[in-house]
Amino acid sequence: MDQMKRYAVYYAPPEGDxxxxxxxxxxxxxxxxxxxxxxxxxxxxxxxxxITADPRKYGFHGTIRAPFRPADGLxxxxxxxxxxxxxxxxxPVTCDGLVLENLQGFLxxxxxxxxxALLELGAAVVEGTDHxxxxxxxxxxxxxxxxxxxxxxxxxxxxxGYPYVMEEFRFHLTLTDRLAAEVAGPVAAALAAYxxxxxxxxxxxxxxCLFGEDAAGRFHLLSRHALTG
Numbered sequence: 001m002d003q004m005k006r007y008a009v010y011y012a013p014p015e016g017d018x019x020x021x022x023x024x025x026x027x028x029x030x031x032x033x034x035x036x037x038x039x040x041x042x043x044x045x046x047x048x049x050x051i052t053a054d055p056r057k058y059g060f061h062g063t064i065r066a067p068f069r070p071a072d073g074l075x076x077x078x079x080x081x082x083x084x085x086x087x088x089x090x091x092p093v094t095c096d097g098l099v100l101e102n103l104q105g106f107l108x109x110x111x112x113x114x115x116x117a118l119l120e121l122g123a124a125v126v127e128g129t130d131h132x133x134x135x136x137x138x139x140x141x142x143x144x145x146x147x148x149x150x151x152x153x154x155x156x157x158x159x160x161g162y163p164y165v166m167e168e169f170r171f172h173l174t175l176t177d178r179l180a181a182e183v184a185g186p187v188a189a190a191l192a193a194y195x196x197x198x199x200x201x202x203x204x205x206x207x208x209c210l211f212g213e214d215a216a217g218r219f220h221l222l223s224r225h226a227l228t229g
Contacts, residue, residue, distance in 0.1 A: 004212030004222075007079050007132070009065035009125055011171075012209040012221055017198040022060035025175065025194070026052050030059025030211065030221045041194035045186050055174040058219045059211070062173045064125045066162040067213060068133035079132055080210055080223050086128040087208040087225035093117045097201040098173070100192045105178035107188055109195070111171060111203050118205075122169040125208065126160050133161050 012030065013019040023029040024038015070079060096113030103110075111118065136157075144163060146154050153163035164170070175191060210222045 003076055004214060004220075005217075006067040006069055006213040007076075007222075008063065008067040008211045008213075008219065009083060009129060010061035010063055010209045010211050011173075011205050011207070012059070012061050012211075012224075013200070014207075018195075018200055019060065021195065021198050022173075022175075025191075026056045026060055028056045028059050028218065030061070030219055033218075033220045041190040043186065043190035043193065045183050048183060048187070051176045051179060051187070054177045057217055058174075059221065060173065061209070061211065061219075062171050062205075064122055064171070064208065065129045066164075067211075067219075068129075068161055071132060071134045074132060076212070076222065082129065082132055083208055083210050083223075084225045086125065087227050087229075089128075089229040090121060090124055090208075090227045091229045092204055092206040092227045093121050095203040095205075098199050098203050100175075100188055100195070101172075102184055102188060103170075103172060105181075105184070106174060107176045107179065107184070107191060108172040108174045109199075110173075118171050119167065119169060121205065122171065123166050126162075126165045126169075130160060136161055 013022065015031070021038060023036050027035055027037060029036045093114050095111035097111070098109040099112055101108055101110050141157065144157055146157065149157065149163050153168060156165050156168060157163040160166070176187065179187060205227070207224045207226050209224050211219045212222045213219050
């Protein structure tokens with residue numbers, strides 16, 4: 001895994017019960033780079049099928065810098081060194097905890113009590129990693145469906161390579177695909193009970209985690225870099 005198709009800067013929980021339970025739910029452990037299975041939540045609707053296909057390939061994470069192709073001439077080592085140097089300049093963010101939310105049809109854990117600090121961290125990481133990414137291609141821009149974006153989001157896409165940055169950034173830890181309205185409630189209740197015993201309180205973002213996308217489209221945790229600024 002010396003060179004990946006794309007890189008991303010994420011939050012990923014440290015080793016422990018929270019990380020294990022989340023990986024078991026999604027079915028992919030980005031740290032070990034393998035499919036995993038764990039106990040399933042009680043109370044899920046019958047006949048639900050696979051509802052974690054989209055988040056599974058990324059592993060359990062919170063996006064800080066969305067996946068990007070590296071600029072010409074940059075290898076994995078150069079990307080890691082840049083992320084490490086950036087992390088050394090930034091401070092950790094401490095939140096009150098995590099809550100389960102329905103975000104326009106998909107379920108996710110979102111932090112509470114740290115909105116301003118998270119916006120500041122997100123902006124600093126986007127700015128500090130922008131030199132690492134290759135310019136977007138026309139096909140990549142089209143995949144973002146710019147016709148559905150607001151004028152400000154289109155501006156952010158053109159400037160930073162992603163529309164949901166700066167004041168549009170909302171940190172979240174995705175748990176499901178988009179769900180039909182009639183099953184979203186029961187699934188949310190089951191997941192709330194499933195994660196309740198392991199949710200960290202307070203919730204801290206203490207590292208920048210560099211992830212990479214392999215040839216098969218799966219993301220792997222490549223390195224962790226402590227926020228020590």
